[in-house]
Structures are given as C-alpha cells and as structure tokens.
Amino acid sequence: MKAVLMTAAGGPEVLQLDEVAEPEIVAPGQIKVRIHAAGINPVDTKIRSRGLFQPGKLPVILGLDGAGEVCAVGAGVTEFKPGDAVWYCNGGLGREPGNYAEYTVLDAKAARRKPISVDFAEAAAGPLVLLTAWEGLFDRAGLQAGHTVLVHAGAGGVGHVAIQLAKWAGARVITTVGTPEKTAMVRELGADHVIDYHREDFVEETLDWTDGRGVDICLDTVGGETLTRSVGATAHYGSLVTLLQLSASDTAWNEARTRNLRLGFELMLTPLMRDLPEARAHQGEILDRCAGLIDDGLLKLCVTRRYPLAEASEAHAEIGGGRVRGKLVLMT
Known part of the structure; x- marks a missing residue:
C-alpha cells in the first residue's frame, strides 16, 4: 500500500x-x-x-x-x-x-x-479537535449555559469547534483571530464578539465585553504570553484551561491563585x-x-x-x- x-x-x-x-x-x-x-x-x-x-x-x-x-x-x-x-x-x-x-x-x-x-x-x-474542545470546555472547565467563554485562535482547528460547542451549550463566546477572513469565519460559526489580536488588546477587550468581570472560562490554544496574560481576562473563581505546557518563567500564577482560578490542562492524547x-x-x-x-x-x-x-x-x-x-x- x-x-x-x-x-x-x-x-x-x-x-x-x-x-x-x-x-x-x-x-x-x-x-x-x-x-x-x-x-x-x-x-x-x-x-x-x-x-x-x-x-x-x-x-x-x-x-x-x-x-x-x-x-x-x-x-x-x-x-x-x-x-x-x-x-x-x-x-x-x-x-x-x-x-x-x-x-x-x-x-x-x-x-x-x-x-x-x-x-x-x-x-x-x-476527532482530535472535537475531543480536545469537548474535554477542555466540559470535562475540565465545567461549561454551563449562561457562561462567558474566551476561545483563543477561534479560526483554528480546536478553536472553530470550541466556539460551536460553547454556543450549543448556551454560552456567550468571545474569540481572538488575526485576519479579516478569520473574523468572518468565526462570526459565521456563532462568536458573539471577535478580537483582532494584531490591533486590539485581548485582555482589555474581554474585560470591556464582560463589564470588567472577565470570562467564566478561557480556553487557551496558543500558550506562552497569551496564556499568562489570559489570567487577567478570566473572572475570579473562573476556569483557565490550556492545551500547552507552562513555561518555567511564567509569573502570572500568583495572580491566578489570588483569583482562585481553576487551572486545567487538556491533552486528549x-x-x-x-x-x-x-x-x-x-x-x-x-x-x-x-x-x-x-x-x-x-x-x-x-x-x-x-x-x-x-x-x-x-x-x-x-x-x-x-x-x-x-x-x-x-x-x-
């Protein structure tokens, strides 16, 4: 063969x-x-x-x-x-x-x-992206109707199905993208608000969208600085789930502790x-x-x-x- x-x-x-x-x-x-x-x-x-x-x-x-x-x-x-x-x-x-x-x-x-x-x-x-998004949102973060959710890289493999699953479950979804084509795509998939991360600060935009509270759930598919900065976009007592490894140099975890965040790792493998x-x-x-x-x-x-x-x-x-x-x- x-x-x-x-x-x-x-x-x-x-x-x-x-x-x-x-x-x-x-x-x-x-x-x-x-x-x-x-x-x-x-x-x-x-x-x-x-x-x-x-x-x-x-x-x-x-x-x-x-x-x-x-x-x-x-x-x-x-x-x-x-x-x-x-x-x-x-x-x-x-x-x-x-x-x-x-x-x-x-x-x-x-x-x-x-x-x-x-x-x-x-x-x-x-299969891989569906399992990742489902486990991250429902198994790790406990997504429920009425939650607000930030999905990073919403036009990507995991991101584009995570938006749809969150909307199906009754959540409101904000997502980050990097091009106008991707903006159009995620709007068609049901995203309630879209952030162009090249032109806008996603933390500021998320806090503005949630009246300063932050989202109930953040699904990070990017890692690095995006992950550490996502602490500031997640509500107190909220859930931050990442698909990536933490860096030894990350400095945001004291703030995550103060916020009583639930930190979750998602690896469907x-x-x-x-x-x-x-x-x-x-x-x-x-x-x-x-x-x-x-x-x-x-x-x-x-x-x-x-x-x-x-x-x-x-x-x-x-x-x-x-x-x-x-x-x-x-x-x-």
Whole structure:
C-alpha cells in the first residue's frame, strides 16, 4: 500500500511517499480500515520536527485522525462489519502506525460510526479537535449555559469547534483571530464578539465585553504570553484551561491563585499514551455525541484544503505558516 513515512526528525521534507506492507488483523478485537482521508493536526508537525512521542523505530507513519471504510473484522468484533464507515483518533505517535496511509488496523473499540451527513474528508478533520474542545470546555472547565467563554485562535482547528460547542451549550463566546477572513469565519460559526489580536488588546477587550468581570472560562490554544496574560481576562473563581505546557518563567500564577482560578490542562492524547481504556471509552462517547450534533446541523467541521497523500509535506509546510483556517486533510 502507499503510505507517507517520517524518515527522520526535521522539516516537511522528511515526509516521503513510499510502498509498504499492508497491515493485517492479528487479534480478534481488531478491524481493518481502508482509509479515505486523514486529518492533519499541529501535533503531527511537532512529532515530525521534534521526534516521536512514544517509543518507536523510524521510519513511521504519522497521523492521528482517520476516516474510512471497514474492510475486514476480527473474530471477536460484533459492533462493525465490512462496509461500515468509521472515524477515529488512533496511532501516529510512534508506537502504532498512523493514518497517512491507505490502510490501517486498530482496536474496534477505538473506532466510531462516521457522521452520515459529512464526507470522509470532513469526518477525518474532526476527532482530535472535537475531543480536545469537548474535554477542555466540559470535562475540565465545567461549561454551563449562561457562561462567558474566551476561545483563543477561534479560526483554528480546536478553536472553530470550541466556539460551536460553547454556543450549543448556551454560552456567550468571545474569540481572538488575526485576519479579516478569520473574523468572518468565526462570526459565521456563532462568536458573539471577535478580537483582532494584531490591533486590539485581548485582555482589555474581554474585560470591556464582560463589564470588567472577565470570562467564566478561557480556553487557551496558543500558550506562552497569551496564556499568562489570559489570567487577567478570566473572572475570579473562573476556569483557565490550556492545551500547552507552562513555561518555567511564567509569573502570572500568583495572580491566578489570588483569583482562585481553576487551572486545567487538556491533552486528549493521554488515553493513547497511557493505555487508559475507560478514558478511551469516554472519548468514544464524546465522538458519538458530536456525530449527533453534526448530523443535526448543529456542528460544522471546516476543511479548508484537501491534499493528495503524496503532498503531505506541502500540507505540513502550510500548517507551519500559521495562517490555516479550520483543518487540512490528506486524501488517500
């Protein structure tokens, strides 16, 4: 089969299209999937540039998100049959092959039925960002109707679905973007107020929007100075959730303590990295909830460009440019 291999840690050029052996089912609980599309996420570019997240030997196949058609099932699988359309987040960290390929084999429990109202490309764009946004907003921050929410980088992969999930839950949403095109996009997705961070101070704008109180929940997808400054935009007794690591030089945490903020970290990869079956089952339930919202027309996955599998390196280069709206997808 054709697959894109990460041959070394480095720039996009280390991704090479090659022929590799087609994977086969080796355990009764596995399914084999003909991959039609693979989502591309920033974490893929981090693994490519920095090295594998899990023990593995190069070359490896990257890509956590996939959508495709079941073509074979193990003897113990009862929930799927050949021909079923599925979506999932699995592999791609080093230990298990990812989805920049024509086929994959995975545990049936890691897959869920694809939303019927979207194509494979849109489905492949969803799992990682949907799980991240849902866990960050609901599991970490306890989002409820009536809350005010600040979503950083609202036109990005996580941001654009976080806006929609927060609005669906009855929250008011303010978000940051960097271009007029992204402003238009997030307004269409339901954002109540939009901040152009190139021209406006997001802390001042957020405090003005909330009459000086700050937001109940801040979802940080940027890190660094944006994270530390977000303390000042979050209400006393509010929740600040970040997808990024804290810097040793951060100085805002005394103020966070004074405000009695709930600080949360969101890494949806933890169940994959630590082999936590209950957490993976919970993530499956989230995907089922999101599939329902998508099929009901309440949640949209924005795919801005579809690349052929052979152009994975070009797609990674585009993400590195920092101007992507929504998601990029590889078509196999």
